[in-house]
Amino acid sequence: MIVYRRTEGVIDGVRWAADEMGEASQSYRQTWALTMQGGQAPMVRHGSEHMRTVRMIKNGRLGMAASRLDGWDSLLREARDALRHGVDVAMDVSEILGGRMVPLVSHWDPDWLSVMDATVRAVYEGLQGLSPDFRPVVTVTYHEDTVEMVTSRGGRGAWMRGYWELTAGGRQVDGTDFHGISGTRLSGHAIPNGQKLLDELQARFQWGCSQSVIQSGQYPVVFLPPVAMGLLTPVLARLSGPALVAGNSPWEDQLGRPVLSAALSVMSDAALPEGPRSGPFDDEGTPTANHALIAQGVLKHFILDRDASRRLGYEPKGMGYRGTLNGPIQSAPANLTVEPGSSTWSELLGRFPSVLILNGWIGGRPTNPMRGDIAGNASDLYWAENGTVMGRVKNAVISVNAFDALREQLVDVGNDPQWIAQGMMQIAPGKVPPILIDQVDVAVKQ
Amino acid sequence: MPQNHVADDGVLATLQTLAMRDDVDELEIRLEINETTQIDTLHNRITRQIHNVDVGGNVRVLLHGVYGFVHFDGWDNLGDHVNEAIMLAASGYGVRTAGRTSDVSGVRLIQRLAFKENPLAISLEAKGAVLLHYADVARSAHPTIKSVSTRYFDRYRHLWFVNNRGSAIEQEKLDLGGNIVVVARDRQGVAQRGVSFGSSNDFGVVRSLEDEVHAAALTAASLLDAPEIAGGEYTVVVDPHLAGVFAHEAFGHLSEADGQVGDPGLLAQMYLGRHFGPANLHIYDTGRDAGSRGYLPVDDEGVVAQDVDLIKDGVLVGRLHSRETASRFGESPTGNARALHYRFPPIVRMRNTVIGPGDTTFEDLFQGIAKGIYAKGSLGGQTNGELFTFLAAEAYLIEDGQVTRPLRNAVLTGNVFSTLANITAVGNDFTRYESGGGCGKAGQMPLPVSHHAPSLRIERCLVGGRGR
Numbered sequence: 001m002i003v004y005r006r007t008e009g010v011i012d013g014v015r016w017a018a019d020e021m022g023e024a025s026q027s028y029r030q031t032w033a034l035t036m037q038g039g040q041a042p043m044v045r046h047g048s049e050h051m052r053t054v055r056m057i058k059n060g061r062l063g064m065a066a067s068r069l070d071g072w073d074s075l076l077r078e079a080r081d082a083l084r085h086g087v088d089v090a091m092d093v094s095e096i097l098g099g100r101m102v103p104l105v106s107h108w109d110p111d112w113l114s115v116m117d118a119t120v121r122a123v124y125e126g127l128q129g130l131s132p133d134f135r136p137v138v139t140v141t142y143h144e145d146t147v148e149m150v151t152s153r154g155g156r157g158a159w160m161r162g163y164w165e166l167t168a169g170g171r172q173v174d175g176t177d178f179h180g181i182s183g184t185r186l187s188g189h190a191i192p193n194g195q196k197l198l199d200e201l202q203a204r205f206q207w208g209c210s211q212s213v214i215q216s217g218q219y220p221v222v223f224l225p226p227v228a229m230g231l232l233t234p235v236l237a238r239l240s241g242p243a244l245v246a247g248n249s250p251w252e253d254q255l256g257r258p259v260l261s262a263a264l265s266v267m268s269d270a271a272l273p274e275g276p277r278s279g280p281f282d283d284e285g286t287p288t289a290n291h292a293l294i295a296q297g298v299l300k301h302f303i304l305d306r307d308a309s310r311r312l313g314y315e316p317k318g319m320g321y322r323g324t325l326n327g328p329i330q331s332a333p334a335n336l337t338v339e340p341g342s343s344t345w346s347e348l349l350g351r352f353p354s355v356l357i358l359n360g361w362i363g364g365r366p367t368n369p370m371r372g373d374i375a376g377n378a379s380d381l382y383w384a385e386n387g388t389v390m391g392r393v394k395n396a397v398i399s400v401n402a403f404d405a406l407r408e409q410l411v412d413v414g415n416d417p418q419w420i421a422q423g424m425m426q427i428a429p430g431k432v433p434p435i436l437i438d439q440v441d442v443a444v445k446q
Numbered sequence: 447m448p449q450n451h452v453a454d455d456g457v458l459a460t461l462q463t464l465a466m467r468d469d470v471d472e473l474e475i476r477l478e479i480n481e482t483t484q485i486d487t488l489h490n491r492i493t494r495q496i497h498n499v500d501v502g503g504n505v506r507v508l509l510h511g512v513y514g515f516v517h518f519d520g521w522d523n524l525g526d527h528v529n530e531a532i533m534l535a536a537s538g539y540g541v542r543t544a545g546r547t548s549d550v551s552g553v554r555l556i557q558r559l560a561f562k563e564n565p566l567a568i569s570l571e572a573k574g575a576v577l578l579h580y581a582d583v584a585r586s587a588h589p590t591i592k593s594v595s596t597r598y599f600d601r602y603r604h605l606w607f608v609n610n611r612g613s614a615i616e617q618e619k620l621d622l623g624g625n626i627v628v629v630a631r632d633r634q635g636v637a638q639r640g641v642s643f644g645s646s647n648d649f650g651v652v653r654s655l656e657d658e659v660h661a662a663a664l665t666a667a668s669l670l671d672a673p674e675i676a677g678g679e680y681t682v683v684v685d686p687h688l689a690g691v692f693a694h695e696a697f698g699h700l701s702e703a704d705g706q707v708g709d710p711g712l713l714a715q716m717y718l719g720r721h722f723g724p725a726n727l728h729i730y731d732t733g734r735d736a737g738s739r740g741y742l743p744v745d746d747e748g749v750v751a752q753d754v755d756l757i758k759d760g761v762l763v764g765r766l767h768s769r770e771t772a773s774r775f776g777e778s779p780t781g782n783a784r785a786l787h788y789r790f791p792p793i794v795r796m797r798n799t800v801i802g803p804g805d806t807t808f809e810d811l812f813q814g815i816a817k818g819i820y821a822k823g824s825l826g827g828q829t830n831g832e833l834f835t836f837l838a839a840e841a842y843l844i845e846d847g848q849v850t851r852p853l854r855n856a857v858l859t860g861n862v863f864s865t866l867a868n869i870t871a872v873g874n875d876f877t878r879y880e881s882g883g884g885c886g887k888a889g890q891m892p893l894p895v896s897h898h899a900p901s902l903r904i905e906r907c908l909v910g911g912r913g914r
Contacts (some may be wrong), residue, residue, distance in 0.1 A: 007809035039708015041768065041770065043513040044534040047789055049502075050519050066498050068519040087492045114538045133707045172832070173711030176863040178832035216677070246488055246593045248629055248636065328494055363828040363835025363857060370629075370636045374673065375857035375910030377833045394447055397859050399677055443677030445860070445908045 013055075014072050016152040022056035023093040023285060024072060026151040029325050030108065032142045034116045036124045038135035044113070051325045054079040057093070061086035064327060065171040091307035094285035094316075096155030104160045105145055107189070116140045119194045123168045125200040130205050136170035140191060145325075149285045161279045166192040166423055168201060177394070180360070180379065181205050186429070188274035206357070208392035212443060213382035219288065220352045220411065221398065221440040224359040225418040225432040230374065232311070232336065233426060234402040235266065237369035239293055239301075240427075241308025242329030248370055254299045260358070260403075262297040262409040263341065266318055268333035269431075275335035276422065276429040277321065286356035288334055297407075305331045323427065336430035341413030348414050348436050349387040356442065357382040357389065358398060375399035378442075395445040405437045412436040461608040464524055467625045470532055472508035473610040474747070477521055478788045484599045485570065487577045495570055501715055505531040508547065510645075512538035514747035517789045539886045547769040548779050551611025553748050559618040562648035562737070565600040570578050573598055576652055580626045580641075580659045587663035590630040590670060591605055597882070598624035598652065605785070613748035620892040621648055621739060624881030626659055630666040637669035637854065639839060644880035644894070646741040651880065665840060672852040675841060675909055681818040682858060682907040683811045686877035688824050690897025692797045693729050696834040696862045697722075698897075701731070702782070703763070703771035704794040705831060712831070715863070720762045723866040728756040728802035731766060733781050740798030740879055740896035742781065747792055751781035769795045786890040793888055795907060801899035804872025811903045818844035819909055821856055826883065827847070835859040857910040865904060873901035 014024040029049040036042045056063040056079040063083035065075040079092065103286035120138045127136035149155065171184030181204050185192035223231060243249040251259055260266075270288035272278050282288055284306050292300040304312065305320030308331050321332045349355055360380030381393040400409075416436035422429045461475045481499050486494035501595040504517040505527045514535030516527050543864040565573075581594040602798030607615045623644035630637050645651040684692060699705065706712050733742035733751030743751050747769050754764045767775070768783035771794060783792035812820070823839030842849045877898065884892020 007728075009594075025573075039515050039774065040704060041508065042538050043515055043791065044538045045515045045532060045791070047517040047518075048519065049789070064496065068499075069501055076607075082495075082497075085495070087495050094692075113534075118537065133711045137712075163553055171709075173709060173832075175711075176715060176832060176861060177832060178712075242488075246595065246629075248593055248631065279731065326498055326500065328496060360830075362833050363826075363837060365857065368636060368638055368855075371881060373855040375677075375855060375859075377835045377859035377908075379830050379833055379911075392583065395861065395908065397677060397857065397908055399857070399910045421660050423519075441677060441910075443908060443910055445679060446907075 011072070011148050011150045012149055014101065017417055019057055020056055021093055022054060023149060023151040024052070024075070025147060026050065026052045027325055028146045030106065030144045032108065032118055033121050033139055035137070035139040036120050037137040048364065049325050050357060054356070055403040056080065057089060058083050058089065058320055060088055061092070062089040064343065065133055067353055073173055077220045084297055089307050090310035093151040093153055094155050096149060096151060096157040096281065096285045105160055106144060107162050108144060112191070113141065115191055117388040119166065119191050123198050126169050127168065127201065131172050131200065133174070134170055134172045135170070138168040141165045147218065147283070149346045151285060155285055157285065159279050159281055159282065161277065163188055163274060163276045164191050166194060166197060168197055173248045179205070179208050179392070184419065186274055186276065186421060195297060207382050209387045210391035212391035212393050214383060216375040216442060216444045218439045219442050220436060220438045221356040221358050222348055223435045223437060224357065225434060226436045227358050227361045228338070229420045229426060229430045230361060231400070231402045231435070232338070232432070233264070233266050233432070234369045234372040235260070235406065236333070236336070236427065240303040241305055243370065244302060245308055250370065251299060253409065257299060257301045258297045258429070260294055260406045261295045262412055263413050264294060264297055265339035265405060266338045267290060267292050267339070268303065268335070269337045270318065270334035272335055272337070272431065274419065277334040282318040282320050283322045284320040286316045286318040286320060291317050293333065305329050305333050330425050330427065332427045334428070336428045338413070338417065338432045340417050340433040341416045343412050345414065345416060346387055348412055348434060349384050351412055351436060354383065354385045355436070356393065357384060361398065372402040374402055397443045399443065400437065405440070409437045409439050411434065411438050457606045458608060458614040461606060462614055464528055464610045465610045467528070467610060470507050470509045470535070470610070473528070474506045474527070475503065475524070475608050475748070476788055477503035477606045479604040480787060481602045482599065483570065483573070485574050485577060487574065487581060487596045489609070490572050490578060490581060490592060492578070495574065496642045501815050502788045502789070504791070506554055507531040507535045509535035509701065513791070517790045548772040550611065550769065550779055552614070553750060554614050555744070556616040557743065558616065559620055560647060564652040565622055565649040566602055567696050572824070580655060583656050583659045584626065584628045584663040587660045588667040590632050590667045591663050592629055592631040593629045593871050596624065596625065597627045607748055615744055615748050617744060618726055622646070622649065622651070623739065623894070624652070624663070625882045626655070628659070628663045628666045630670050632670050632672045636786050637666045639663070639666040639669065641805060642881040642883065644882050645737060645740045646739055646894070647737050649659045651748060661754065669840070669852055669854055672854040675819070675853045675905055677910050679906050681815045682904045682909070683820045683844065684798070684902050684904065685820065685822040685850055686875060686899045686901055687804065687879045688821050688836060689801055689899035689902045690799070690879055691824040691827045691836055693801045693899055694796060694895065694897045694900065695829045695836065696865060697729055697756065698731065698796045700831055700862055701766050702794040702796070703765045703775060705766045706765065707771050708831050716765070718762055718764070720764055723760050724872065726762045726804050727757055727760045727869060730755045730798045730802070731782070733797040734834050735896070738798045738878070738896040740796065741893035742784065742797045745781040745792070746785045747779070747783040749779045749781045749783065751797070752778070754780045754782070763768050766794050766796065767900060784893060788894050790890050793890065795887060795893055796885065796895050798896040798898065800897065801872070801902070803874055803876035803900045806871040806873050808873060808901060811873055811901055812847045812849070813839045815844045815847055817882065819853070819856065820844050820849050821858060829862070832853045832861060833859065834862055845913050851853065859906055859910060860908050865907065868905040868907070869902055870905050871903040876900040
């Protein structure tokens, strides 16, 4: 049996000098996962991490120390030493107002291992049934982070974030044609419904069992949530601290002005129950709230951590997060959400006599985020006529400028958002609906 | 080959005692100390300066066809971690399959780093000063240069590995890299170009980059008013850097046996003896190229590195293995099982993936191209096995065999199998290129890899773009 106990209280023993400003935090990360992949041995994993970090500010310089093992005295000493050659900062530290006190108790229950096992096996076997040559891969993971923090301003708090992630997919190779599908579901307090994900994947596999041939040209394209999230990457880059501090963002003087289509509202939402980053504080101890970044196309807020906020003259809004437990704080939204529209799936497809549906985009990321140009090989593209999916389209490159697409070319926003997990290419988890973009350039190799 | 320079300090002996369990099929224990330095700069100031020491480890157990894997911080309670890994493997009762790994004999060695210039002996201040100097060089190169950001990292790893097959290995590793990104901006828009560097034994690669940084700044400025490429099929000449990324993305990943095992459709394509590309195409993967970021004399399953020919004389001749995949194919492990660090299990990864030199001169690569693209450098690439995409850092139009003008947003893409068949010339300008990026797979990113190559000419390459 796995026994997970936390006996530590809130951080104790951290003393600041009168002329010091600082924060001390410790984070615990626990992860349990089970993976089945065709042709390989299944794996059951448990990881535990513990990180202590001290950030100290004195005379506008930052001294930082982090360790997985060292005690507070050692870290404080190291941070003070680091002040001598520390980087210039404008940040301050949080008062951590409004938090509740520990102890917090892990939600992990060892009995979940058998539920994870049954879920993975059911989805795996369902995918195996698609075709004798289909090679499935299914993983279910439970993530749980606990953060404790004290600051020199008397701030004191602890909070916990936890969520489930079910990913499934696979491929069938026939000649040099790779017919792949994949999907992810997140949830807050229970393993996501495997049957729902399986149903969706089975339907998508059927879409692709026949192929459609199209010519190069401009088409309306429904960007399904995984690629719609990719379209937002340049938007996040223009909104975020590093570009603004560097003077690289063309939106630096656009607050209150329209920058995207009025059909688009983008938020940093820290309150969604199933959100991976939902919680009362960000990773700097700044209280979180829901902030409209773009409301009906109008720029409302930038994405700034404490340092970028102070440099640019704004109040911190709780948008400083670490990408990894030992990584630096970055300007990033909590959970990035796009407000759903009112159109159902069939209404989206019905807006044009024929549309393309894009769900996978190899290399679909901007060559220059500030400019927004994106082009990628469509790995998961379908052709629909009169609202009916006719088949899979191969050998097509989709090219857009994200800002043009989300400003002038946007036609409609779907009413069915899905969670996209934070990944190697994106700085935040997101809940995004399908987005219909017109006049998208498609180059096809015949 | 790794050399045994010093005596065991006792850690290995302790771990070996813990690993001697007869109630499991396989058991590995890994402990690590990782020391990381990272410096970021923007304009003329240091924006981030990090020095971290991670201490931790993992236990991997194979029991009745199920892996149990536990990772942890610190080195306490190792016996408990071994027991937990066994318990996790046993808990996978419902997903049990026939698991097996290749039976390799125990490897016992202790390997120390052989530095050219040791980055650990250089102060943070001195490292930061080098980066800020390059920012000065770039800013003074052209008035449109609005920002220069740099990133430097070095990671020293000290590892102890044992398994229940008698392996006991102590290793030191170094990975060093970074980049200098120059952004030009005017009323036309924004353009950027970068200089990248990397090594596994030498801080010297960070020095003397002034000429490259100056050239990058001028290139960024020249790209400001470049028109966007018109999408379509072109004959493309790619420089050695981009050719190396091509070898990695388009073919290297396809050669990783964990992507082939259990996939009868793919194995019907990737059978040894199949013809791929021109007769002088030679692609191989090696962990024995000291100094390259892909240097890996012993992998993370304790297997000594093998050079692996993937394509030789245009014919598919090999693939990359872990112990598990080697066993399933009835082939020998190749030393390609790698883990980013102790918080991940080893999976099949490339090391230094190389295209051997050909015999076509650089000038001849362009002969007869009425309209094509010359693509230089890489901003990254991606593959799903069948398809690949590269983002070229620079692109130029080729007209009647001559490079004429710059273009922007060059995304080269295609089908792996048909593109390999469309390589019509391999240059004689073989170049060792080490970048500061890395490879991502299964959430393990950035893993240090290298790719060395000559220029290539590829016919009918699909290029994305919105230009007209």
